Amino acid sequence: MSAKAITITSGKGGVGKTTATANLAVALASLNQKVVCIDGDIGLRNLDVVMGLENRIVYDLVDVIEGRCRLRQAMIRDKRMPELHLIPAAQTRDKSSVSPSDMVKLVDELREENDWILLDSPAGIERGFRNAIAPADEVIVITNPEVSAVRDADRIIGLIEAEEKGPARLIINRLNPTMIKHGDMLSADDVLELLAIELLGIIPEDEAVMVSTNRGTPVALEEKNPAAKAFHNIARRLMGETVPMLEFEGHSDFLGRLSHLFKS
Amino acid sequence: MSTFYQRLTGKTNSANAAKDRLRLVLINDRSGLTALELEEIKNEILQVLSRHIEIDPATVKIQMHQDGREQRLVADIPIQTSHHRRIG
Numbered sequence: 001m002s003a004k005a006i007t008i009t010s011g012k013g014g015v016g017k018t019t020a021t022a023n024l025a026v027a028l029a030s031l032n033q034k035v036v037c038i039d040g041d042i043g044l045r046n047l048d049v050v051m052g053l054e055n056r057i058v059y060d061l062v063d064v065i066e067g068r069c070r071l072r073q074a075m076i077r078d079k080r081m082p083e084l085h086l087i088p089a090a091q092t093r094d095k096s097s098v099s100p101s102d103m104v105k106l107v108d109e110l111r112e113e114n115d116w117i118l119l120d121s122p123a124g125i126e127r128g129f130r131n132a133i134a135p136a137d138e139v140i141v142i143t144n145p146e147v148s149a150v151r152d153a154d155r156i157i158g159l160i161e162a163e164e165k166g167p168a169r170l171i172i173n174r175l176n177p178t179m180i181k182h183g184d185m186l187s188a189d190d191v192l193e194l195l196a197i198e199l200l201g202i203i204p205e206d207e208a209v210m211v212s213t214n215r216g217t218p219v220a221l222e223e224k225n226p227a228a229k230a231f232h233n234i235a236r237r238l239m240g241e242t243v244p245m246l247e248f249e250g251h252s253d254f255l256g257r258l259s260h261l262f263k264s
Numbered sequence: 265m266s267t268f269y270q271r272l273t274g275k276t277n278s279a280n281a282a283k284d285r286l287r288l289v290l291i292n293d294r295s296g297l298t299a300l301e302l303e304e305i306k307n308e309i310l311q312v313l314s315r316h317i318e319i320d321p322a323t324v325k326i327q328m329h330q331d332g333r334e335q336r337l338v339a340d341i342p343i344q345t346s347h348h349r350r351i352g
Contacts, residue, residue, distance in 0.1 A: 146282075147282050147285065147286055150286055151286060151290065151293065154290050154293060154294070157333070158294065158333075161333070180279070183277035183278065183280070184278045184279055185279055186282050186283060186286075187279070190279065190283050194286050194287065194290060196332045196333045197333070
């Protein structure tokens, strides 16, 4: 067994990197995959709270790298999914405590006993981002259908290509079909045309994501809400399955169809 | 471009505005050139060319094109027929 290392990044903060990492980890684990996620945001750790594992941290990523504990000791096992582990970021240190080669070494140690290693990248294009993409076999860029997120995604896609980690694949998060229908949100096609990279999945805006994050139970633990379904579909695509994109009621209602007919 | 729905509700299509603005911003970001610098390049190309051939600056198109993730500076320069050369 040799795990595939995937880094989730975005350039801009707040577009849903951590939520996507937690949910893809859960979705992959539900397909009987052994998954380790690593919080790469040293000093601003969050993957632990999103996954609901914040009370069980003893050691963190920097403890492993500086030799204060063994790798196994820093891996928190998810009680709900025994094949899922988290390595939390250090909270009291900064990004300079870790180098890209430290990350490569750490991930290589994890490869043998796992199927997937998911790295949650910090926002920005500096050291933390470089640390997070150094061990990646594949990079996923996540964006929102919104001008600043798309612009930053484009910049980060360029940097991923320059680091020879491309081609990256794209997740469009928080798509709102009603706003698209009213002409007030970029559609998935618009974003794809601008960024010109392969689409891995679309996550619709879904209040269930906020509710589940509040509780520390990732929405993908149950495959019932639209966002949860979208995360499970992405996990299947990562496994190599061909899964059609979710259909959102983009133009299927009466006004939508009329507006299509009368386009001028 | 407006749709029937927008005319009905009096709303404008802000998504199209976002797309048009992004298209220009991404050209600048990817090439590292501002719109002003691009204009300067265009003028210099025209200066050099007009030393050798007759061109009408109004008909010249020099634009950045997107081809996948590649940027391409495409120039379309109609050359005016040079009458005096034929006579001379």
